[in-house]
Amino acid sequence: MIGAKHKLFIKKLNTLLVVTLLGIVSFGCGKQKEPPEGSIKVYYVNSEETGIISDDYVLNAGMEDADAAIAELMEVLRTMPDRLQYEAPISDSNELISYTLKDKLLTLNFGAGYMELGRTIEILDRAAIVRTFTQLDSVDYVSFQIDGAPLTDHYGNIVGNMSADTFINNVGNEINTYEKVQLKLYFATKEGNRLSPVYRSVVYNSNISMERLAVEQIINGPNTDIVFPSISKDTKIKSVNVKDGVCYIDFDNGFLSPVDNVTAEAAIYSIVNTVTELPAVNKVAFSVNGEDSFTFMDFLISGQYERNLDIVD
Template identity: 65%
Template sequence: MIKTMNKRQLLYKRIMPVFIGMLIMVTSVSCEKKSRDDSSAFKVYYVNSSETGIVSENYEIQSDKSDSKAVINELVTALETMPDRLQYEAPIAGDIKLLNYSLKDKLLTLNFDRKYNELGRTIEILDRAAIVRTFCQLDDVEYVTFQVEGTPITDHYGSVIGNMSADTFIYNVGKEISTYEKIELKLYFANESGTKLVPVYRSVVYNSNISMERLAVEQVISGPNTDVAFPTVNKDSKIKSVNIKDGVCYIDFDSTFLTQTQNVSAEVALYSIVNTVTEFSDVNKVVLSVNGEPSFTFMDFMISGPYERNLDIVE
């Protein structure tokens, strides 16, 4: 494995600054579906009046929750309606019109008129984040994609944005963001048999206050979002800390990490993390721990780092 600063420099060339001074004020970064037993658990997201962040308001769905079309129609109306609090702005408002939508296989496609292309970059990504995070709370919606008069939207560099989930928009809660950036990560997930790794490339918009190593591990936990690769670790695993010293990345998980819910070997799960993190040029080895314990048993396999990249396990 060859690691040079040139590789790091090339990686950073892919980082695309989108806007500055964004303050995110929502209270959850999980894309997991919340319990609907409590009506206040559902939230509708808006843009703050200074257009520097998104905020949420508790919302009680009035429609029959088994009627997806009715619920989506209701939420579209909520997202089009200026809230009572004047410091909030509706994300579908002004000259922007939603022409139609479709829902198939948990993918919600929103088709806007051509005025959508006239949005500034800052407000566009804020509007998009508010809309996606609102709809992804629904059990029937896993992903949202945007179109303009039937054509998929693209970013400032002409790349199709594609399907988005709530965790497409990564940020630190309560912290001011100096830059909101885009990066392409190389992640490793399992093949269908769970015996080998396959690489998956993913573009992620993220808060530059988050280390890329932590961001990459969070993306591994969230799963591959493709039918050509499969999850490797428990999606409920939580990262307690990520630190790098002298080329070694130390990752501490909570105990949920030990509960394996995927049909993969222990080595595949281990190296999905190790190979992903060692893609970064300043990381040569990875040490995993659970609740601060550097040695632990995982699927009858004793893990005690450090571990280096293993390309033999890649399909």
């Protein structure tokens, strides 16, 4: 007869063998599938519209025929998946009208509808397109045009030629490094002489400072009819810097354009109160085209401004 201790030893040994076999099976199943030979990665926007994802694709045209390869990839980037697990970066919203290839620069010309894309989805679409095409030996850079005119960013600067590296913020941080934050924004009341706070959730590129993001949201205006824009939408930010608790904001001349019946005090403090909600900022200093003393609606603006809650409803 087998003793109790012997039985216990055999039971432990069998358990150890089972665990070992499971580990081997798990290790084998965990191996990543090798991409097909001769394939490239085609990039799409994920269904949450927070990043880009890739899928291995074998070019039927091959890599040697540049025009055929580009035309084939354009069709692939237009195709929406049946299960909607990702979004095609070229669609009816950003219709591609034409393209040219010269000296390894691929220029894509989109229709006017491209400008209606949201800021985040536009960056992600552009990243997916550029990173797909620059894998071709015949393409080093990609340039975007809108109805034949160069694409400009949110600040009016020409975007220019882009490579895959354009969409890497820092080492190890890809374009899909996006975060979500809730901001407390101050906009003008209907009378234009007071402010009212609203909360807004924003998905933003983590490479953008929170101070700049907050000012951009004020420029974009409210997305509700209970408050009203406080500064001109034509305003462009030239720079935003924070030092020793002071946020220095430099605007272009668009900032000087008044908005309907909004007073100078309401306009200024819509920005001051919004930015000082952020933990690193206690005061705000303004400048226009580098001039830190200027006239705004017959008021002289200079120095540093602290939060003013007396103007808030």
